[in-house]
Each structure stands twice: as structure tokens, then as C-alpha cells.
Amino acid sequence: MTLYSRVIGAFRPQKRLNRSFTVSLMLFGLLLAFGSFMVLPLIYTVNNAFKPLDELFIFPPRFLVRNPTLENFTDLVVIMGNSWVPFTRYVANTLLITLVGTAGHILLASAAAYPLAKFKFPGSNMLFRIVVLSLMFSPHVTAIPNYLVMSQLGWINTQAAIIVPSLAFSLGLFLMKQFMEQIPDALIEAAKIDGANEYRVFWQIVMPNVKPAWLTLMILQFPALWGTDGGSFIYSENLKTLHYALSQVIQGGIARAGVGAAVALLLMTVPILLFIISQSSVIQTMATSGMKE
Amino acid sequence: MVQIHNTAEPALHGLAGGPVKVSRRAQLWKDIKKSKHYYFMMSPYMIIFFLFTVIPVVVSFGLSFFYFNMLETPRFVGWENYSRLLLGDDVFMIALKNTFLFAVITGPLSYIACFLFAWLINELSPFVRALMTLVFYAPSISGNVFFIWLIVFSGDSYGYLNGFLMKIGVLLEPIQWLQNEKYILAIVIIVQLWLSLGTSFLAFIAGLQTVDQTLFEAGAMDGIRNRWQELWFITLPSMRPQLMFGAVMQITASFAVAEVSIALAGFPSVNYAGHTVVTHLMDYGTLRFEMGYASAIATILFGIMLGTNMMTQKLLRKVGE
Numbered sequence: 001m002t003l004y005s006r007v008i009g010a011f012r013p014q015k016r017l018n019r020s021f022t023v024s025l026m027l028f029g030l031l032l033a034f035g036s037f038m039v040l041p042l043i044y045t046v047n048n049a050f051k052p053l054d055e056l057f058i059f060p061p062r063f064l065v066r067n068p069t070l071e072n073f074t075d076l077v078v079i080m081g082n083s084w085v086p087f088t089r090y091v092a093n094t095l096l097i098t099l100v101g102t103a104g105h106i107l108l109a110s111a112a113a114y115p116l117a118k119f120k121f122p123g124s125n126m127l128f129r130i131v132v133l134s135l136m137f138s139p140h141v142t143a144i145p146n147y148l149v150m151s152q153l154g155w156i157n158t159q160a161a162i163i164v165p166s167l168a169f170s171l172g173l174f175l176m177k178q179f180m181e182q183i184p185d186a187l188i189e190a191a192k193i194d195g196a197n198e199y200r201v202f203w204q205i206v207m208p209n210v211k212p213a214w215l216t217l218m219i220l221q222f223p224a225l226w227g228t229d230g231g232s233f234i235y236s237e238n239l240k241t242l243h244y245a246l247s248q249v250i251q252g253g254i255a256r257a258g259v260g261a262a263v264a265l266l267l268m269t270v271p272i273l274l275f276i277i278s279q280s281s282v283i284q285t286m287a288t289s290g291m292k293e
Numbered sequence: 294m295v296q297i298h299n300t301a302e303p304a305l306h307g308l309a310g311g312p313v314k315v316s317r318r319a320q321l322w323k324d325i326k327k328s329k330h331y332y333f334m335m336s337p338y339m340i341i342f343f344l345f346t347v348i349p350v351v352v353s354f355g356l357s358f359f360y361f362n363m364l365e366t367p368r369f370v371g372w373e374n375y376s377r378l379l380l381g382d383d384v385f386m387i388a389l390k391n392t393f394l395f396a397v398i399t400g401p402l403s404y405i406a407c408f409l410f411a412w413l414i415n416e417l418s419p420f421v422r423a424l425m426t427l428v429f430y431a432p433s434i435s436g437n438v439f440f441i442w443l444i445v446f447s448g449d450s451y452g453y454l455n456g457f458l459m460k461i462g463v464l465l466e467p468i469q470w471l472q473n474e475k476y477i478l479a480i481v482i483i484v485q486l487w488l489s490l491g492t493s494f495l496a497f498i499a500g501l502q503t504v505d506q507t508l509f510e511a512g513a514m515d516g517i518r519n520r521w522q523e524l525w526f527i528t529l530p531s532m533r534p535q536l537m538f539g540a541v542m543q544i545t546a547s548f549a550v551a552e553v554s555i556a557l558a559g560f561p562s563v564n565y566a567g568h569t570v571v572t573h574l575m576d577y578g579t580l581r582f583e584m585g586y587a588s589a590i591a592t593i594l595f596g597i598m599l600g601t602n603m604m605t606q607k608l609l610r611k612v613g614e
Contacts, residue, residue, distance in 0.1 A: 027413055028413070030409075030413070031410065031413045031414070031425070034406075034410065034429075035425060035428050035429065037487070038428055038429050038431070038432055038487065038490070039428045039431070041432070041438075041441050041442065041445070041487070042431055042432065042435060042438075044441060044444075045438055045441050048441075048444075057451060108337050108338040108341070109338060111334045111335065111337065111338065112334065112335040112337075112338035112339060114334065115328075115330075115331035115332075115334055115335055116335070119328065119331055121324060121325070121327075121328035121331055121332075122321055122324050122325050122328070124331075127335070127339065130347060131342070133599075134342075134346050134347070134350075135541050135542070135545065136541055136544075136545055136598055136599055136602045137350075137545060137594075137595050137598045137599065138545050138546070138548070138549035138571070138594075138598070140549055140551065140571045140574060140575075140591070140594070141349075141350065141353065141591045141592075141594055141595045141598075142345070142346060142349035142350055142353060142591070143574070143575075143578060143591075144349075144353060144356070144578045144584055144587055144588060144591065145348070145349035145350075145352040145353050145356070145588075146345055146349050147578075148352070148584075149344060149345065149348070149349065164341060164345070165341065165345040165346075167337075167338070167341050168338050168339075168341035168342035168345065168346065170342065170346065171492070173338065173342075197330075198330040198331070198334070199330070199334070202334065219434070220492065223434040223435075232579065264438050264440075264441065267435075267438060268435035268438045271434045271435060272427075272431050272434065272435060275427065275430065275431070275434060276427060279423055279426065279427070280423075282495060283426075283495060283498055283499045283502070284499070285499075286492075286495045286496045286498070286499035286500075286535075287499035287500065287502065287503045287535075289492075289496045289499065289500075289534075289535060289538050290496075290500065290532070290533070290534020290535045290537065290538055291534050291537040291538045291541070292534060
């Protein structure tokens with residue numbers, strides 16, 4: 001399909017009841033206006049990262065870049081190369097937290113969701129209800145006792161303080177359980193009759209069937225960990241994350257504006273790319289996200 | 294949920310004997326033993342979940358009746374933290390007022406926006422739909438790049454808004470947007486709205502795609518005349534489960550405003566103009582180390598979030614009736 005026909009398809013006549021043309025036009029105008037409000041700051045971030053210094057401080061400020069340059073990125077490498085913790089260290093720390101946290105979360109949440117989705121046993125309803133209830137408050141509520149637990153475990157100033165709690169993020173279990181309920185019971189029974197035990201059924205039958213849900217948990221967990229600054233738990237410079245490095249760069253003041261824009265672009269690109277790749281799976285999972293009354 | 298173990302399993306294991314009378318406790322114990330693999334599979338998640346989510350809520354509630362500064366042993370003070378908070382803490386009142394303002398404005402607005410945009414996007418062709426979904430969803434996952442709004446609202450003439458307004462001649466002098474109490478709240482609300490089309494937006498898009506199309510034909514037969522009736526009597530009731538889920542996500546987010554306020558207006562903000570319950574909690578929890586007091590704040594926040602959720606869910610049940 002050509003791009004032209006794709007765009008025209010956007011305004012294809014409705015098969016159902018028709019809106020008047022004016023109302024349609026107004027609604028799509030609204031969509032366009034708010035769409036640009038959403039996307040302009042992001043486009044601006046992209047442009048900023050490629051602006052040479054004189055364009056960053058031009059008055060009146062200019063939105064789009066005229067003479068794109070990679071200077072900001074090379075500066076970033078130079079500045080970070082001179083600091084006593086190399087930039088690659090921040091990247092490695094962030095990658096460790098993000099990869100372990102995301103993979104672990106998908107595995108643990110799936111293992112917990114499978115029995116809840118498919119079987120009834122003492123306590124199953126209550127456990128799921130607690131998980132749903134915990135969707136209703138933000139992590140800020142538990143921040144203080146969390147800190148106390150961390151310090152009791154001796155996890156302050158380790159990556160574990162960020163990784164371990166994120167493994168049991170309640171939204172992930174909720175979505176995974178809702179998605180797993182769709183798997184036909186016959187499939188599980190057949191596997192059992194063929195002699196597979198619970199763990200094998202989970203690993204070889206259920207897990208391959210919930211790939212869209214894996215991707216969804218990934219797209220929810222990844223940006224959260226990728227953007228974490230971990231400031232309240234991690235104090236050693238060589239354990240800090242990319243987001244922390246970014247705030248350091250920005251605090252460096254006006255001369256660092258270009259470098260800051262470069263880091264911002266790096267931070268924002270990865271989650272957006274991931275979403276583009278996994279979009280259809282995410283929507284598929286979200287279709288099962290509903291809550292019963 | 295299908296109860297497999299009641300039908301298939303006993304047959305498999307040859308346990309489907311006649312109606313043997315067993316005491317309820319023995320039956321429970323038998324069920325637990327039979328499900329031991331399930332408990333085992335859930336245990337890693339549940340241990341972490343209880344350790345860092347459930348127990349902290351309980352501990353927080355308990356701590357709210359103590360004076361605790363992390364150095365001395367906690368001292369029981371009864372309702373003192375609450376009475377001090379509700380009667381003697383002027384800053385908390387500002388925080389509470391701001392939080393409610395945020396919640397009352399961003400909560401419903403973002404919820405309606407999530408639905409409205411999902412609804413409009415749903416009628417586009419697949420390619421444009423995917424593109425628009427990305428456009429609306431991208432801000433909420435692009436990490437913490439909301440600091441780019443700092444550049445827009447920057448107080449000097451390099452700030453975007455100032456630069457623009459000065460160029461078209463509305464302003465002669467730049468305005469210190471983020472240092473002026475008059476504007477802080479509004480700016481935080483705008484940025485919060487920009488960030489708020491997240492999980493529930495996706496849930497609504499997905500929900501709309503699963504609405505049974507034959508219902509619309511049936512509806513037309515039954516005398517539904519316009520798009521608004523279609524929306525109210527068919528579309529909304531069909532996706533009520535997603536609406537419930539979306540409400541929970543939006544309410545929780547709109548009461549927890551803190552990061553955006555801190556990033557834009559500073560901590561504490563000028564005259565506490567951007568102060569919220571969560572920033573008040575951080576103030577006592579991480580700066581003053583009055584853990585008991587901070588726990589009382591957390592408990593009140595928890596209560597507010599829970600109460601609002603329950604109320605909203607009751608309201609949502611009336612949709613399409």
C-alpha cells in the first residue's frame with residue numbers, strides 16, 4: 001500500500017452511522033492539535049541534540065536545527081571521558097538494572113500468574129485481590145518502610161535495592177494473569193495427560209503462548225528502570241545510573257546544554273524504539289486488561 | 294476461571310471416589326497439599342511482593358502511631374501524628390489542597406483524554422492508527438525527559454514561551470514562570486497531562502478494538518439514531534472492564550504527582566505552590582527523618598487513593614444504564 005492510500009484510508013467512509021462532515025472535521029482537527037502538543041517536545045529534543053552551540057542560544061529560540069552537527073555527542077564522550085567514572089560505567093549500570101529487572105520480572109510474574117489464572121486453590125482469590133488492591137496506590141506510600149527493609153537486608157547502596165522490588169511490580173502480574181486466562185484449558189489438560197508436570201506445562205505450553213504479554217510487561221518495566229535514578233538507595237558514584245549522569249550533566253550549567261540534549265535523546269530513544277517494535281503485541285495484551293466489577 | 298482440579302485432576306489421579314465425609318479443615322489441608330506446586334511457583338513473586346509492597350503498607354500504618362527518627366527506638370504517641378498533621382500543619386493543608394486540585398483537574402481530564410483520543414484513533418486506518426498511538430503514548434514512556442519543559446518555561450528570554458510571547462509583542466519582559474506562585478500549579482498540571490496518556494490509553498485502544506461489531510448493527514435496528522447514543526449505549530458498556538482498569542491507573546497517578554513538580558518547580562517550590570502530599574511525605578521522610586509523621590502522611594494518602602477508587606468504580610457501573 002502506498003503512503004498516499006494509507007493516509008486517504010484514514011478518512012474512509014464509516015460503514016456505520018455517519019457523523020456529519022463538520023463534526024468529523026472538528027474531531028480530527030482536535031486530534032491533530034493535541035497530537036502536535038504531544039509530539040512537539042519530543043521533536044524538539046531530537047533537534048536540540050543536533051544543534052551547534054550558537055543555535056542553542058539564539059534569540060528568539062529556534063525550533064528546528066539549521067546546521068545539524070554531532071558535536072554534542074562527541075562532547076559527551078569527551079566530558080564523560082574526563083570524569084572519574086567513565087560514561088560507559090553509567091550505561092553498564094543502567095543496562096544491568098534494566099535487563100535483570102525486566103527479564104526477572106517477566107519470569108516471576110508469569111510463574112505467579114499461571115496458577116492464579118488457571119487454577120483455584122486455597123488463598124488464590126485473596127492473593128489476586130491484594131494484587132489488584134495494590135494497583136490502587138502509588139509506591140510513594142511504601143517508600144519509608146521499604147527503606148527500612150532495605151537497610152535491614154543490607155541492600156542499601158547495591159543494585160539489588162532497585163532490581164529486587166521491581167521484580168514484583170503488581171501491574172505486571174495483573175496483566176499477565178488476565179492474558180493467561182485466555183489460554184484454552186484443553187491445551188493444559190492435554191499436556192498433563194501426555195505426562196507433563198506443572199512446571200513443564202508452564203514452561204513449554206503456557207509461556208510460548210503468552211509472548212505478547214511478555215512484550216507488554218517489557219514495555220512497561222523497561223522504561224521505568226531505564227529512567228530510574230536510584231538516588232535514594234545508591235550512593236556510590238560507580239554504581240549510579242544513566243539518568244543520574246544526565247542530571248549531573250544538566251547541573252553543569254549552560255555550557256552543557258548541548259550535551260544534556262544529547263543524553264536526553266539517548267534516554268528517550270530506547271524505550272520509544274522498543275514500543276514501536278512491540279506495539280501490536282502490547283495492544284493485544286491490553287485487550288485483556290479489564291477489571292471485573 | 295475454570296476449576297481444572299475439580300474435574301480433570303481427581304480423575305487423573307484416581308481420587309474421584311464416592312462422597313467421603315471429611316472435615317473442612319482436613320479438606321483444606323488436602324487442597325493445600327495438592328496445590329503445593331502452585332504455591333511453589335508463586336513463591337518468588339509473592340515473597341518479594343509481600344516484602345516490598347504489602348508489609349510496608351501495614352508497617353507504615355503501624356508506624357504512623359509512633360514517633361520514630363531512625364535513631365531512637367520508636368515511641369508510641371497514639372493519634373498525635375494525625376492530629377498534628379490535620380490540625381497543626383499549615384503546609385500539609387497547602388499540600389492537600391494542591392493534590393486535590395491536581396487530582397480533580399488532571400484525573401478526569403486525562404481519563405477523558407485517554408478515552409477520547411483512543412476513540413478517535415480507533416477509526417483511522419491501521420497504519421495511521423499505529424502512528425497516532427505512538428505519538429500519544431511516547432511522552433509517557435520517554436523516560437524522564439519532561440525536563441525539556443524547563444526549557445519551554447525557562448525564566449529568561451531564551452525560554453521558549455518567553456521568547457515566543459516577546460516576539461509577538463505580548464510581553465516586554467520575560468516572566469519567571471517557575472518562580473511565580475501564580476503559574477506553578479498550572480504548569481505542573483499541563484506537563485502532568487502531557488505525560489498522562491499511558492497504560493490506560495493503551496487499554497482503551499485495545500478495548501475499542503474488541504467491541505463486538507454486530508452490536509452496532511443490532512443497535513441500529515433497536516433505534517439508536519446517532520453516534521452519541523451509540524457511544525453511550527454500546528461502546529462504553531462493552532468496554533467497561535477496561536474503563537475500570539483505566540480509572541484505577543489514572544486516579545493513582547493523579548494523586549501521586551511529585552516528580553514533575555520537583556523537576557519543574559524545585560523542592561520545596563516557591564511558597565509551596567507546587568507542594569503535594571507526596572512531596573510533603575518526602576520532606577518528612579527523607580529530609581527531616583520524622584518517620585512516624587511521614588507514615589501518617591502516607592496512610593492518609595493511601596486512604597484517599599483507595600476511597601477515590603472505590604467511589605469511581607461505583608460511578609462507572611452506571612455507565613450506559
